[in-house]
Amino acid sequence: MAAARFILPASGNIDGVKLCNGGSVTDLVKGLLKCGQRLDEAIISYILYGALLGLQHLHNNRIIHRDVKGNNILLTTEGGVKLVDFGVSAQLTSTRLRRNTSVGTPFWMAPEVIACEQQYDYSYDARCDVWSLGITAIELGDGDPPLFDMHPVKTLFKIPRCLIKDFEKRPSVTHLLEHPFIKEAHGKDLALQKQLAKLLREQKPHLASVVKSRHETMYTRRPYHVTATEKYSLDDDLVNLEVLDEDTIIHQLQKRFSDLQIYTYVGDILIALNPFQNLNIYSPQFSKLYHGVKRSSNPPHIFASADAAYQGMVTFSKDQCIIISGESGSGKTENAHLIVQHLTFLGKANNQALREKILQVNTLVEAFGNACTAINDNSSRFGKYLEMMFTPTGAVMGAKISEYLLEKSRVIKQAV
The missing domain is CATH 1.10.510.10 (Transferase(Phosphotransferase) domain 1)
Structure with a gap:
């Protein structure tokens, strides 16, 4: 009309x-x-x-x-x-x-x-x-x-x-x-x-x-005019920014990275920047800090994403899926380890050996499928789908890898 x-x-x-x-x-x-x-x-x-x-x-x-x-x-x-x-x-x-x-x-x-x-x-x-x-x-x-x-x-x-x-x-x-x-x-x-x-x-x-x-x-495609102060004010969740464009996101991530804040939210997405150094933010004490609390109660963290998935599974009795994606060397392998670590903490497996096996499964698979590249000494040459099983009450039962896509040519020989 x-x-x-x-x-x-x-x-x-x-x-x-x-x-x-x-x-x-x-x-x-x-x-x-x-x-x-x-x-x-x-x-x-x-x-x-x-x-x-x-x-x-x-x-x-x-x-x-x-x-x-x-x-x-x-x-x-x-x-x-x-x-x-x-x-x-x-x-x-x-x-x-x-x-x-x-x-x-x-x-x-x-x-x-x-x-x-x-x-x-x-x-x-x-x-x-x-x-x-x-x-x-x-x-x-x-x-x-x-x-x-x-x-x-x-x-x-x-x-x-x-x-x-x-x-x-x-x-x-x-x-x-x-x-x-x-x-x-x-x-x-x-x-x-x-x-x-x-x-x-x-x-x-x-x-x-x-x-x-x-x-x-x-x-909704119409842009809004905002001041530089509004555009670049730091926030844990970039959704709260007045403008969400490439320049703003890069500025935010650079500023946060300089303060060793390597995690940043964009709505339901967690952006992780590899600090290329050890940070003491993954201990059991941190797992307790991010267990069952509101996301806004603590700074952005991979444990918060894992905890949200776990709570959603237990509360709604529905399967949850976490997708990890990024460039080579961005920290995908390490963050996968951290997610499994936090989920086993939340699952409270009575069998200590079971917990250790779940935590070690990634390391075992990487022994077959990782390789050294020009930009990453431990680059994953494969894609995997790791499933963790829990009881209705949330106790971890085990884990399995149901998909394993190994790039064999990139593991056994160098490119000409």
Whole structure:
């Protein structure tokens, strides 16, 4: 659709005549909070009911709004609820039932919409509006969406890592209209409309002094301008930086490396720089330090990554996988040793001989598959898949190598 603003009332009909002079629901909520009050749950139910009827009309006509938020739900002085602003809406067709453009206002964007920025085979359907309306429901109660105090770009890293992300399991707008909370507004439309109109009249003197929050709708590929101080402020997790480009990452890693901080997070990824010297940060005391604590409690460390995988396995009873990748000499072999070391510590094997065998399996395999190169005296000439088995309670049972890809030609002879 062309970028334009339309008004969609709760009745589900397009109406661009009636003026929404009651302001947005965001303005109303912030005005109440300024007076030390909150929006009554019955009114929240009524507002969401009106927004859902508007979305149902859109979805029935194969239109995705893609920017549902408090600022786009306007009120009339009579207490009417209207869904507005179709600037980034999308029309679905019989040949194109999904979209793959990552667009919207970050705080309200559904995880599957954000994923389309990096995963070009991803797509989404009208249920992305359901996620956005859920965030709007939180906004109506608290005055702001979750993560509102964070830079918008940072939220694009955080949102895909929270709550249930499988939108195929998310209810449709029609199903939500039957939700017990929404059904509270059924049959009470006129009474709640009058109650909302009265509230708007009472709040009118305060609404004029409310500072309007402008959360900008954006395509996620659009860059943000930040100062050098913001760009280069050091942080354990580079996701928290205002800009995450190659220059910034290199600067961060160089600065941290000069302080012998060889580990750095980028979201769920751990970057490890080989210090080419022995660091006393891998003793059993350090294993205890990183056991079962929040990641933010300690500096980045390979033990934290191993501990996160272990806790995920025990808590959710699901297999976990750690992938180690990097250039020759970057420290892959050593970090693999450290992960196994920490996992055997966490597994608390009663059989000391079993623990020692697991720890020595890497050394044994390397004896067959490592070679000296121009840049690495102990370069791995193979790829392996090491499996560690645990009991349901988390005790280590054993380990095995199920894949072993040896580059024989590079082990037995030199290149000409």
